[in-house]
Structures are given as structure tokens and as C-alpha cells.
Amino acid sequence: MRNRIYLAIALLTFSFSIIRMGSSLDALAHGYGSLAVGVLISLLAAFPALLSLSWGRWIDREGERKPVLVAGIFTLLGLVIPAALPTGSFGLVPLGLGCCFAGIGLMSASLSSQRMIGALSSPETRLANFAWLATATAAAGFAGPIAAGFVIDRAGHQAAFALGAAVALLGLAATIDLSRRLPRAPGSKANKKKTGAFDLFRHPPVRNVLIISAMVTIAWDLQTFVFPVYGNAVGLTATEIGWLVGTFYAATFFVRLVMPFVSGRVSEWQFMVFVMLMGAAAYFLFPFFTSMPPLLACAFVLGTGLGASQPNVMSLLQTQSPTGRTGEAIGLRSMLTQAGHAALPLAFGALASVAGVFWIFMAMAGSLGAAALFAQTIGRSQALEEPKPLAKK
Template identity: 35%
Template sequence: MNWALARLIAAQICVHGSMAGMRLAAPLLALREGYSVAAVGFLVALFALTQVFLALPAGRFADRHGLKRPMAYSVAVACMGAGLAVVFPTYAVLCVAALMTGAGAGGATIAVQRHAGRAVHDATELKQVFSWLSIGPAVSNFIGPFAAGLAIDHAGTTPGSLEGYRAAFALLALLPLVSWWCVRSTQDLPAAAAASAKDGPPQRAWDLLNDPPFRRLLIVNWLISSCWDVHAFAVPLLGHERGLSAAVIGTIFGAFAIAATVIRVLMPFVAKHLRERGVMAGAMLVTAVLFAVYPMLQSAWAMGLCSVLLGLVLGTGQPMVMSLLHQITPSHRQGEALGLRLMAINASSVLMPLMFGSAGAVIGVSGLFWGVGAAGLGGARLAWRIGGEKKQPGQGPR
């Protein structure tokens, strides 16, 4: 991993970490002020909702302007969102802050991913780069909430005081500025390369869905994301049924997250031996088997082992998806493709928990695991059919 890539990863971590910290601090403050669980759930949903609507415009903007201008706007929006919560720590302003920090994180993610994908020379480098980049969200999901929690507990006169929350919001407002420091000296795309998107007749982002490989990739990506979501949704329910404590359930979650991070750290070193569609198809098949077994497990140790295995196989998904996406989409439309992918994932994150809750009430938690596992079998076939229509990634060194 070179210094330029390390700066990109750090930039992504800081903007995303600001949103992750707000996603912890804002709901906690709302609960402290006496708001209902439904109101808190609405607040949490807003972090993803903005990205559903802004992902495509952000992708087009990145196609036209490269890395630094989208990053500057994303940093400014994230800073202002968290800064508003410092001055006006009310529920309404927290909702606005959720929208703004979510938008900043989404825009920065698209800009960083697009730039990283276009700066490589071949498919092996794509897999290596996106394996490294995929570690960023895991790190930011630790750093942001951890920093916010420390500020809430220790920066005020008493743990959990309003001053502590203000300090946490102030810290999260400053964090994205580090992102700008990381990318400010990065050499951006040449103007001629960005201008090539204007050649030919006008195109709509939805036209990308007419391309069978891209459409299959988007469905497989959605299935992988759904497997993550159903694990996060159903494990607490299973743990409660088994009489496990909250600490044990949290440990099972932690084992999943650690395994997903470990496999992503290892992937760059074996990237040249990996084939994207084979890895994704294998991940879907193994996930289907593990989902079939998971509801029958009774002990915490068995559930923990199954979570580790799920983390290992599902953790391989995003780097392979991102590598293939940059190979099967035109260079001048990769921002749009990334935006369409991010929009689909965030729409799923908003809607799928509602669907899981309704389905779980009808077919039970076991049926939920088995249903999503069966869908994974179809995803394995789709993943295997992706490929063959690839272009050379990137445009050489910048």
C-alpha cells in the first residue's frame, strides 16, 4: 500500500467516522431528552436516507470534477451538519445533522472510490486497492463512536451531560477537516479525461441497468448487503431466544466484524490469485450453507464460530464487487455507477429491517435465515455469470 492510497483511506475514514460518531451520539441525546424509540429510529434512518437521493447526483458530479471538489463539498457539508448540533442540540437539528453528515459521507465515499479505481493499471491492482479501501469503514465505525463516547462521558461536568454531547459534536465537526488535509495535495484527473463524459448523446444513469453484467453485479451486491443486514437483525433475536446475555451477543457481533476485517487485510496479498466472480459465487454458496445451519445452533460458542465464518466469506464481497464494477463500466460513467450502487445499498438499509420484521413475524427467525440463504443460491449463479465483457481499468498513472 503506497502513501497516496493511505491518504485516500484516511480521508474516507475521517468523513465516514464523523457520520458514525453522529449515529451514536445523536440517538443517545434524543433518548436522554425523552424522545420515543420510534423517533430515534426515524433519526437513525435519516443517515442513510440522504444517500439514497444524493448518490446519483454525487456520482455525476465526481465524473465531471474528479476528487478534490467533491471532497471539499462533502467535508463542508459534514462539518456544518455536526457543527449545527453543537450550537442547537435539539431533536429537529439532530435530524438535519443526520441528513448532512450522511450526505457528506456518501459523497466522499463515491469520490474516493472513483479516484482510486481510475488510478490503477490492471485488475489485480483493482482488487488490492479495494481490499485496502474496504478496511476504512470498519476502522471509522470504531473511531467515530469511540471518540464520541469518550467526549460524552468525560468532556462535560458529569457523564452524559449536555456539555459532553456538545463536545462530541464539536469533535465530529472537526474530524472531516482531516480528510481535506489528506487529499488537498492529491493530483486530480486531467480535465480532458473528465470532459470525455460529455461526448456523444446524453445518457441517463438508469441506462446502466440495461447492461446485463452491471445489472447482475448490482443484484449480487444487494444480496451480499442483505446477508449482512439479516445477520445484524436476526442474531439478537436468536440470542434472546437462547437466553444469551447482551455481552455475549455483542461478542458474537464483534467476532463477525473482526473476521470481516481480517480477511480484507489479507486479500491484497493474494489478490493476483483471486477471480472476482469465483470469489463472489463461492461467498454466496457458503453463506447459504451457514444460514441454513445458523438457526439450529444452540450454544454461544457455535453461534460465534458461525459468525466468524460468515464474516470471512461476506467480507470478501465488497472488494470483488468494486473491482468488477470498475472493469465493466465506462471510465467516464464510473461515478454514476458508484452512485447507483450506493443508492441501492442505502435504500436497502432503510427498507430491509422493516421487511425483516414483517417476515420474521410470519415465518420466524429461522425462516428468515433460510429464505435469505435460498436467495443467496440464486446470487451465486448470477455472480458466476458476471464477466467476460471487461475493459482495462484505469487510465495509467496520474
């Protein structure tokens, strides 16, 4: 069952990575600026930011059968729309719609897969299984941008979206097969009681994981904005930009392969401090280079740092969440991070239009440095504490 989950999430992530990179390059190729790119990247996260919490609660109540199917259908729609309606004739609307559908599809796939892997894992295998799940997404994230850049340079943006749609169709078939194998019985009944949107923030271990996760994930997804914009500004081809994004994901793939072998020697919070320091260094150095070798090196350092975060965060949420509310905790994390992804590209797009891309890199480097100090502080005071149950109302 776990292998089927890994396959489905890899196929859908591959398609998502194509529209994430292809929409930016398509908009830039038709004369739209960095602000338009920021809007498109924000649309990938806007609806997940609004829906993630209620989606997680839905999965807790009803199980994963329907959310898994929604993931396949919506991701396919997200690629079919821009493939069928070219930007040159229809403007940014098809790209925007595609980003909206693809964002919801990947959100549903991510929440469902994380909850299923957690349920299928024992305490001894949990971190390793989440590392394999993250490795599957990293492999797809590596292959997707490279394939998209290669196809764009040789056949155009519509062909790249068509490739993404074909892979998304395979992903839909995988989700249908997975859905048929899941139990028809609903999920946990423990979350039937209506709670406030931020009720889980009353649980300190969950709150700390959510805050640090939001900081790291913002840094993770920022590369989807700055890599195409900066690469285009310094004259890189679509293929070169694809290799830049692909190198980032190759690094995440590598670090997740070795994580199970070092996880027993390094605590989760030590991993988080390492993640943000590596990210700060990479973002600081990136805008000082314009040629491929040093840019690829910076992308690899960034991917190595940020790639270590996701398996640890997913494992922590499984162990720290109150009984029957794992999906809600995962959804709350997704809501917070996606809200940041929806807002920050707009802000960074506006900043790039006024002050240039250089200051985006500097702002992110400084933010990650401050976040590393914050993680060090809470890690010392709370990482070793036992999870405490929520107070009853």
C-alpha cells in the same frame, strides 16, 4: 496520494459510525422504540439513495475536488448538530438532521475515494488497492462503535457526538489537504450525453454486479439496526453493543488484509457466493444467543463473510463499466443499495414492533440463502464473459 485518501475516508467513516450507533442508542435511551430507530437509520441512507447517481455523474464530469470538500463539511455538520442539541430537550429532530448530513457526507467520500483509487491503480494493483481502501473503512468502523459505547457509558450520548465531531474536524482538514492536491481540470468528458437513470442496466456485466452488490450491502447495513435493538432487548450495555459492532468490523478488517493473497485463487463470483452463505449462517444463529461470547462469534462470522464483498465489487465495477462512466456506475450502485437501506429499516422496525426481532434475523438469513443460489447461477453463466460495450442510441 493513496495514503491521503485512506486517511481521509478512515476519519470520516469513524465519525459516521459514531452517529450511526449513537443515534440509535440515544433514541432508545429516551424511550423511543424500534420504529424510531428504523427511521433514523433510514435517514442515513435516504438522501444518498436520491443523490448517488447524479453525484456519480457530477464526479465523472468535474472531478473529485469539490465532492471531497463536501464530504468533510457535511460529515462534520452531521456530528455537530446532535452534539449541540440534546435529544432530551429537542427530541429526534437533531438526530434526524445529523443522520441526513452524515449520510450525504459519507456518500460523497465513498464515491470520490472509489473513483480516485481506481484511477490511481493499474490492473495488477487494483484489487489490492481497493482492499486497502476497504481495510481503512473497516478499521474506522471497528474503532468508532467501541469508542462511542465507552464514552456513552461514562459521559453520555452528547459526549460521544462531540468526540465524533472532533474526529470529523480532522477529517475535514484531511479533505481540504487532499482537495488542494487534486487537479483543477474537470473529470472525464465522456459522460456529457444525457442518459436514462438505469441506462447502465443495459450492460449485462454491470447489471449483475449491481444486483448482487445491492443484496450484499443490504445484509451489511442491517446489522446497524439489529445489533443495537437486539442488544438493548437482551440487556447488553452500550459498551457491550459497541464491542459487538466493533467485532463485526474487526472481522471485515481481518478478511480484507488476507484477500490480496487469495484473490488469485478464487473468482469474484465465488467470493460472492461465500459472502452470502456466511451471512445467512450468522443471521440464522444470532437470535438464539443472549450472552456475549456466542454473540461476538456470530458477529465475527458475519463480518468475515460480508467483509470480503466490497473490494471485489469495487474492482468489478472499475473493470466492467463503460469508459468515462465509472463514477456513474459507482453512483448507481450506491443509489440502489442506499434505497434498500432507507426502506428496509422502516420495514424491519415495523416488523420488530409487531412480531419481534427474531423474525428480522430469519428473514435476512433466508434472503441471503436465496441470493447465494442466484449468484451461483449468474456466476456460471456470465462471470467469464468479456464486458460488452453499450449499444449506441
